[in-house]
Amino acid sequence: MGGTQKSYTTNPNDYKLLEEVGYGASATVYRAIYLPTNDVIAVKSLDLDRINSNLDDIRREAQTMSLIDHPNVIRAFCSFVVKQKPWVVMPFMADGSCLHLMKTAYPDGFEESAISSILKETLKALVYLLTMVTSTVMLRLEIYFLTLME
Numbered sequence: 001m002g003g004t005q006k007s008y009t010t011n012p013n014d015y016k017l018l019e020e021v022g023y024g025a026s027a028t029v030y031r032a033i034y035l036p037t038n039d040v041i042a043v044k045s046l047d048l049d050r051i052n053s054n055l056d057d058i059r060r061e062a063q064t065m066s067l068i069d070h071p072n073v074i075r076a077f078c079s080f081v082v083k084q085k086p087w088v089v090m091p092f093m094a095d096g097s098c099l100h101l102m103k104t105a106y107p108d109g110f111e112e113s114a115i116s117s118i119l120k121e122t123l124k125a126l127v128y129l130l131t132m133v134t135s136t137v138m139l140r141l142e143i144y145f146l147t148l149m150e
């Protein structure tokens, strides 16, 4: 993985949740402070009651998120369970989502050139994720065949 790696503990007392910044189908996202370094980060608190998948799927997703290394895909710094709720610690995106930007600053929609670069960057992210998934599946298949041949 590139760049300098920051390390974050899995101790909930090291995190101070500030205000809620977003709400999705399965989670609430907070702006938060990582107390040991005073870094501003985001904490996504997943609501198991609102999620259809089981804990193993969530664990796998968080594990995959922590392997991500691409400028256009947000990665998880770490994840752990707090009062039966999985928390995912990630970089805080101060400008918010494209939808938020549109609602606040571009009510008539983005310019075509902006749309095309957002789409281009999103497609790059998708290609990265697809390549990552494919190589993980290939690796698993390889291990499977090697085990079979033993």
Ligand SMILES: Nc1ncnc2c1ncn2[C@@H]1O[C@H](COP(=O)(O)OP(=O)(O)OP(=O)(O)O)[C@@H](O)[C@H]1O
Binding pocket: 021, 022, 023, 024, 025, 026, 027, 028, 029, 042, 044, 074, 090, 091, 092, 093, 094, 096, 097, 100
């Ligand atoms: N790292 C972040 N930094 C800042 N804001 C964020 C971050 N992650 C999420 N948000 C905000 O929180 C909202 C909900 O997050 P997200 O979409 O990840 O939740 P979800 O429950 O998985 O949503 P979905 O409905 O897509 O399943 C986002 O739309 C965004 O506004």
